[in-house]
Amino acid sequence: MAFAGPSGTPDELFKAGRFKEADRGYEQVLEGDPDNAHAYAQRGYIALLSNGFADAERFLTRAVDLAPGDSASKERLADCFVRQDQLGRAVPLLRAAGREAAAKQYESVTGTPFEIRGPRSTRLPIDFRYPIPLVRASVNGAEPVAFTIDTYASLALTMETAEKAGLRAVATSTGRNPQETFTIYHGIVDSFRVGEFELRNVPVLWHKAEMPHPLGVPQPNGAFGTTVFYHFLTTIDFPNNALVLRRKTKAQLREFRSEAERAGADRLPLWLVNTHFPCTLGSLNGYGPKVASVDLGAEGAIQVGTRPEVAERAGLRPDHDRPAVFATAEATYPFxxxxxxxxxxxxxxxxxxxxENFGFDERFGFETIGNFSQEFFKEFSITFDYAGMNLYISSR
Known part of the structure; x- marks a missing residue:
């Protein structure tokens, strides 16, 4: 029997993004039904959203024990290990969940995954001539080339970049975009250098499909985002056109948090879905705050998807006389x-x-008010603190 408090059932609270209240509700469910696999799965997912690894492992393991066919919980438990660079522990879970390409890729890592070499921090310029920010990075010791920084991205390369780096595929999968279906190659980069940092033994993807770029200019050589960013205290300083990566030492975290407090930076909760979908709280025209995703690789400032009623609640007036195609959505309208x-x-x-087709609510399992992209943040500096699970934002 599902517990229902005055604000709704735990599932309703979770769907609305009220994670702490939902977790308390699931806890009460388990008090009356200690073998409730769904409640364990949801408590594990909520813990994982905030990088609560010990609780996530405990609850998700119990969920899988009670419901061996629960592939979603197996993938989330694998995610729990991947975020801690314990790739070997993720392999059997991914294989059991049908993610064979990822399993083969992770079991092919022979050294320390994401081994970081370099100083305490590095700062490098961002080029904003593209709609998506660009920085220069190097693969396997080659000359630095242009990469987009995209919070929704893992490390991905063009086919040409992968071939020049001498990469070998250990597995393949299939990808799709609005124009085509294509093969994705999975491999391992020995060395990925960004600024003064070198990362060793990094899982990477590459394919023949074109990466997003404006008409008339060359496509970038690759992209990277949150799977790299969460290994650092990462600041994207839009007003000063800079990407700053700091090691996540206790001293540097303490120093940054003191600086942020003195500067009056706003501190917001940070949640992470499936290794590379960061979320925080946002609002539209007074509607909110509600959970919102942060995608610094999307066009425009905001995308609102999956539920047209969000636009209505927020008082937005989409221009239905100007339909366009955006990403995988077939019918998009500007506002x-x-x-x-x-x-x-x-x-x-x-x-x-x-x-109606853009958005990740079905994949996330909870509702989002929309997706905030780099055009929104262009007047602000934004820092992702994956140790404390906070997002800091300030104007400079």
């Missing part, structure tokens, strides 16, 4: 939001898109 915010960072007259 201008008079006001949008992430914490105390507020922008006005924000351009965005709305679509």
């Amino acid at each position: 201008v939001a008079p006001k949008a915010g992430v914490g105390n960072a507020v922008a006005r007259d924000v351009y965005g898109w709305v679509s």
Whole structure:
């Protein structure tokens, strides 16, 4: 029997992004039904969203024991290990969940995964001539080339970049975009250098499909994002066109948090879905705060998807006379939001898109108010603290 508090059932609370309340509800469910696999699975997922690895492992392991066919919990338990660079522990879970290509890739790592070499921190310039920010990085000792930084990305390369780096595929899978279906190659990069940091033994993907780029200019050589960023205290300083990576030492975390407090930076919760989908709290025209995703590789400032009623609740007026194709969504319509915010960072007259097909609510399992991209953050500095699971945002 499902526990239902005055604000709803645990599943309803979870779907609404009220994770702490949902977790308390699932805890009460387990008090009356100690073998409830769903409650264990949800408590494990909630813990994983905030990098609560010990609780995530405990609850998800119990969920899988009670429901051996629960592939989602197996993948989340694998994710729990991957985020801690314990790739070997993820392999049998991914294989059992039908993720053979990822399993083969991770079991092919022979050294320390994501081994970091270099100083305490590095700072490198961001090129904003593309719609998506660019930095220069090096693969296997080659000359540095242009990479997009995209919070929704793992380390990915073009086919040409992979061939020049001498990469060998250990597995393949299939990818799709609106134009084509293509083969994705899975391998391991011996060395990935960004700024003064070198990362060793890094899982990587490559394919023949074109990476996003404006018409008339060359495509970038690759992309990287949260699977690299969560190994550091990562700041994307838009006003000063800089990417700053700091080692996640206690001293540097303490120093940064003191600096952020003195600067009056807003501190917001940070959640992470499936290794590379960061979320925080956002609002649209006074609707919110609600859970919002942060995708610094998307076009426009905001995308609102999957539920047209979000646009209605937020008082947005999509222009249905100007349909367009965006990503995998077939019917997208532009809007201008008079006001949008992430914490105390507020922008006005924000351009965005709305679509019934765009969004990740089904994949995430909870509702999002929308997706905030780099165009929204262009006046702000944003820092991802995956140790404390906080997102800091300030104007400079």
